[in-house]
Amino acid sequence: KKLFPSLTILRLDRDSAPNDKKHSLIIKTFIEKRAQVLIGTQMIFNQNLPAVDLSAVLSLDTLLNLPDFLSGEKTWQIINLLKKISSNRLPIFIQTYNPENQILKWVAESNWQEFYQNEIALRKELNFPPFAQLIKLSFRHRQAKIAAQEAKFLATKLRQVNLKNLNVIIGETLPAFIPKEGGYYIWQIILKFPLKNIKEKNSEFLKNRNALLSYVPENWLIEVDPESLL
Numbered sequence: 001k002k003l004f005p006s007l008t009i010l011r012l013d014r015d016s017a018p019n020d021k022k023h024s025l026i027i028k029t030f031i032e033k034r035a036q037v038l039i040g041t042q043m044i045f046n047q048n049l050p051a052v053d054l055s056a057v058l059s060l061d062t063l064l065n066l067p068d069f070l071s072g073e074k075t076w077q078i079i080n081l082l083k084k085i086s087s088n089r090l091p092i093f094i095q096t097y098n099p100e101n102q103i104l105k106w107v108a109e110s111n112w113q114e115f116y117q118n119e120i121a122l123r124k125e126l127n128f129p130p131f132a133q134l135i136k137l138s139f140r141h142r143q144a145k146i147a148a149q150e151a152k153f154l155a156t157k158l159r160q161v162n163l164k165n166l167n168v169i170i171g172e173t174l175p176a177f178i179p180k181e182g183g184y185y186i187w188q189i190i191l192k193f194p195l196k197n198i199k200e201k202n203s204e205f206l207k208n209r210n211a212l213l214s215y216v217p218e219n220w221l222i223e224v225d226p227e228s229l230l
Contacts, residue, residue, distance in 0.1 A: 173187055
């Protein structure tokens with residue numbers, strides 16, 4: 001607004017668009033060119049946008065360095081979504097402190113083969129999907145001390161459970177990436193179930209996995225194949 005006071009600028013995120021109606025209205029205003037600039041989160045891509053003259057990713061390092069195995073994949077997806085709505089007149093601008101990052105180079109070159117080979121090798125080494133099934137256990141409490149104690153107690157309990165034919169890696173108990181939300185402290189445990197192939201997700205595996213999960217108290221949230229580890 002300081003640099004371009006004559007332009008109309010729209011903002012699109014969960015605060016400015018708390019519902020679908022408001023979301024659609026903001027997009028419609030931009031499509032009809034009653035606004036020249038649209039600044040927002042990934043919600044921008046929830047609807048079809050027209051080709052734009054200029055697009056940019058601000059502070060890409062925030063996304064690229066998230067403690068989530070999907071951060072590289074999401075970075076790739078966002079930049080490619082911007083490519084789809086960008087006209088050929090100007091390049092996409094990326095704000096980063098690490099322009100030599102290999103992922104950014106692969107995206108710039110549209111070299112998805114190299115990106116895939118690197119990503120799949122890393123996931124195999126670290127037991128991430130598709131080489132393992134992940135389950136995220138989350139606990140919330142208004143008192144930080146109780147939240148931490150409950151999480152550590154459950155992790156110890158799960159490690160003591162001896163289930164035949166169940167190969168599981170029980171991660172450390174840690175505060176969530178956003179450790180406090182709505183007055184509640186959040187702690188998490190990540191379970192990894194390594195799989196040689198998808199066929200290992202058979203009835204015997206599910207039976208043993210669910211037997212382990214039966215030790216998780218009802219006041220815990222269990223997310224199977226979570227969209228994010230944050």
